[in-house]
Amino acid sequence: MKTWKKKLEELKILHRIGRLNLILWVIFTIVAIGWVFCASFSTSKEIFSDKVLASGFHLNNYVRVMKTYNIAKYFMNSLIYTGFACVGVIVLIAPASYVLANYAFKGRNIIRSAYISTMGIPGIMLMIPLFMIISKLGLNKTPVAIILIYVCTSAPFTIFYLLSFFSTIPKSIQEAALIDGCSHIKAFWRTIFPLAQPGLITVTIFNFISLWNEYMWALVFVNTDRRRTLSLGLQAIVDGMKNSGDWAGLFAAVVIVFVPTFILYILLSEKIMSGITGGAVKG
Known part of the structure; x- marks a missing residue:
């Protein structure tokens, strides 16, 4: 006792x-x-003297960053690249993950292992081959190039996550849809896909956060003033600090980069947790 x-x-x-x-x-x-x-609402002098907000809120920091450093353009670029990539990953990978999780066919385990094993390949190893392929296709420095790369690099983790999630959905649901006259494709999009919403939202948020903060691929494939992403724009501001000393503008830019993913997580935190726990136990 x-x-x-x-x-x-x-x-x-x-x-x-x-x-x-x-x-x-x-x-x-x-x-x-x-x-x-x-x-981000203070002046550079107040930041260095550790007296932030001593003279009140300075909204002009955000206005200056938008105009001087073209952050608004970079923000839209990142939003377009990341948004299209996240949608493309779900459209392509969700059906593939469901097939790999629930259909038995020759070579299935090899395909699953091949996809998941690519998660361990460092991105830097793929840099030169991908650059050569993209250049030969004439897509270098274009939005299509970075979106394709984002989709391909997000696919392994998406498959890894959705395999466990789709395996929890009872096969009887699809069988009932097939009996009602649906084809396999219609059964997936009309019955299975809506039921997988928690897992799809969760993996999309993870992909969004990863791609939103991505730097290396964007540096190589869209590093032009017109196509630059938000992370590249932030690095340009940091480099500009050597001459301008505009640290208040730098913190304003940091907040602009941080806020979208923070708000997204706060608003969808319950769906994220339900998606994680939903795929954790096979029913």
């Missing part, structure tokens, strides 16, 4: 320590993000 009481006390202590660590991490994160947010 004493042994169980001792173990229970130890678990309570560990629980308190874990909760304390979590609270400290949350406080640190809120303070750090809050300081960056406040700095």
Whole structure:
């Protein structure tokens, strides 16, 4: 009896320590993000003197960044590239993942292993071959090139995630749709696809965050003033700090980069958690 009481006390202590660590991490994160947010409304002088917002809010930081550094254009570029890529990944990979998860055919395991194993290939190894292919197709420095690359690089993780999620959907649902006269394609899009919404939303958010902050592929394939992404634009602002010293503008640009993914996660956090737990246990 004493042994169980001792173990229970130890678990309570560990629980308190874990909760304390979590609270400290949350406080640190809120303070750090809050300081960056406040700095984006301050002046560079106030930032260096550690007196942020001493003279009030300066909305002109955001206006200056939009006009001087063309952040609005880069924002739209990133939104277009990332949006089309996320939609393209779902349209192409969702049916493939369902087939690989629920249909038995020769070579299925080899295909599944091949797709998932590509997650371990460093992107830098593919840089030169992809650049040569894109150049021969005449797509270099075009939106089509970066969207295709984003779709292809997001496919392995998307398949890895959706395989486990689609395996939880009962086959009887598709069988009922087939009995009602649907083809396999119609059965997927009309019955299975809507049921997989939590998993699809979750993997899309993960892909969106990854692609929104992507830097390497954009640097090689769309590094022009007209096609540049938001991450490249932010790096250009950082480089410009060497001459201008506009640190308030830099923090304003950082907030512009950070806010979309933050809002997206806050609004869809419940669907993300349901999507993760939904694919965790095979029913």
